[in-house]
Amino acid sequence: MKLHETSGDDPWHFARPELAGTYLDAFDLKLSSARGLFARRRMGKTEFLQQDLLPAARARGYLIAYTNLWESRAEPDVALVSALTDALSPQGVRAVLSALGKPVRKVKAGAKIPGGVEGTLEAELGTDQSGLALREVLKQIDKQKKPLLLVIDEAQVLAHAENSDFAHALRAGLDVRKDRIKVIFAGSSETTLRAMFARASEPFYNWAALEPFPLLGVEFVDYTIKLMNSMARNRLKLQQGVHAFSELHSTPEFFKRFVERYMLYQLQGAEAALSHTKATVFSDEQFNKQWSAMNPADQGVLTLIALGDSGVHSAAGLSRLTELLGRPVNKSTASHALRRLQQDNAVTRLAIGDYRIEDEAFAEWIRRKAAAEW
Numbered sequence: 001m002k003l004h005e006t007s008g009d010d011p012w013h014f015a016r017p018e019l020a021g022t023y024l025d026a027f028d029l030k031l032s033s034a035r036g037l038f039a040r041r042r043m044g045k046t047e048f049l050q051q052d053l054l055p056a057a058r059a060r061g062y063l064i065a066y067t068n069l070w071e072s073r074a075e076p077d078v079a080l081v082s083a084l085t086d087a088l089s090p091q092g093v094r095a096v097l098s099a100l101g102k103p104v105r106k107v108k109a110g111a112k113i114p115g116g117v118e119g120t121l122e123a124e125l126g127t128d129q130s131g132l133a134l135r136e137v138l139k140q141i142d143k144q145k146k147p148l149l150l151v152i153d154e155a156q157v158l159a160h161a162e163n164s165d166f167a168h169a170l171r172a173g174l175d176v177r178k179d180r181i182k183v184i185f186a187g188s189s190e191t192t193l194r195a196m197f198a199r200a201s202e203p204f205y206n207w208a209a210l211e212p213f214p215l216l217g218v219e220f221v222d223y224t225i226k227l228m229n230s231m232a233r234n235r236l237k238l239q240q241g242v243h244a245f246s247e248l249h250s251t252p253e254f255f256k257r258f259v260e261r262y263m264l265y266q267l268q269g270a271e272a273a274l275s276h277t278k279a280t281v282f283s284d285e286q287f288n289k290q291w292s293a294m295n296p297a298d299q300g301v302l303t304l305i306a307l308g309d310s311g312v313h314s315a316a317g318l319s320r321l322t323e324l325l326g327r328p329v330n331k332s333t334a335s336h337a338l339r340r341l342q343q344d345n346a347v348t349r350l351a352i353g354d355y356r357i358e359d360e361a362f363a364e365w366i367r368r369k370a371a372a373e374w
């Protein structure tokens with residue numbers, strides 16, 4: 001995925017310069033060279049990383065590289081190497097390509113931004129060469145005067161078993177460059193990220209401190225409501241905004257949909273805009289699709305988790321599942337479903353026997369569906 005170079009163009013973006021500054025200060029102090037951030041889905045991680053952190057890093061004299069591994073989960077190694085290559089000058093890119101024995105004519109000499117290099121490299125680079133390409137790119141980065149900030153969004157993909165070799169190579173490459181390459185790992189699955197950094201067998205064991213990403217709160221609501229009031233005929237009070245934000249589970253994406261709905265139908269009032277927003281975000285067509293694609297055991301387990309029922313594996317949980325599925329269910333059915341749901345990032349394990357649905361909107365949709373059916 002390409003980095004948004006257009007930060008500042010979106011008036012609705014609530015900028016968080018202090019937060020960006022805090023992360024960069026910590027790197028400057030050399031207290032750490034890597035951090036891991038997690039927050040649930042749609043809470044604003046990607047927007048912060050792309051629109052606040054990376055531009056701030058660039059302004060402080062960093063080269064910057066961003067990659068979203070979920071979007072390229074089939075070839076995360078290629079995506080990561082391409083992102084690193086994007087930070088290089090055209091000469092650097094040419095050097096990497098020729099070290100790999102690839103034609104270099106596609107990279108225009110003297111081009112400021114290597115046009116289409118990402119596409120070129122992705123096309124040229126097979127996964128079989130990604131380890132070598134990584135080494136070459138890092139060598140070129142060593143020749144740059146500036147330090148580099150590498151942001152790996154949806155980093156949990158690196159924890160998948162099939163990416164283990166590349167993850168080890170990446171860790172080795174970054175290990176010897178802690179002075180000059182700072183890394184932010186971000187993701188929505190806290191469990192997987194934790195496993196990445198806390199398990200001795202994992203390549204990134206003890207490599208980054210893992211911490212919750214600070215969520216947007218009342219300042220964000222205040223900013224958005226003020227901006228909206230500057231355009232709306234019927235103004236809203238901050239309190240009304242705060243109420244809507246909380247009803248929408250403090251999810252910035254949904255709050256912006258509420259604001260949009262209110263703007264378009266001001267005469268209907270804030271409560272009407274809120275119920276409309278809830279009805280659309282919590283009953284998305286998307287959820288229907290997601291739901292129908294799952295097998296009944298997964299659906300049953302998700303329902304139990306959404307309803308906050310005690311342990312899926314407990315006798316009570318299993319008999320509830322039996323009831324939901326209309327056939328006898330044993331522990332291994334439940335365990336298999338849980339494993340699949342975690343693998344697909346639908347569910348996170350918080351503690352033994354304690355699970356959570358990653359997407360709060362989906363959880364709410366499931367609760368509504370269950371309520372309607374019983």
Ligand SMILES: Nc1ncnc2c1ncn2[C@@H]1O[C@H](COP(=O)(O)OP(=O)(O)OP(=O)(O)O)[C@@H](O)[C@H]1O
Pocket residue numbers: 012013014015039040041042043044045046047048187188251252253254256
């Ligand atoms: N700082 C912000 N100012 C204004 N709106 C924001 C901000 N952060 C997030 N949003 C809104 O919330 C939406 C979701 O944010 P974003 O995609 O960054 O979440 P995320 O945490 O990366 O989610 P996911 O885990 O699904 O990738 C954005 O598209 C935007 O509408």
Ligand SMILES: [Mg+2]
Pocket residue numbers: 045046047153
């Ligand atoms: Mg994101």
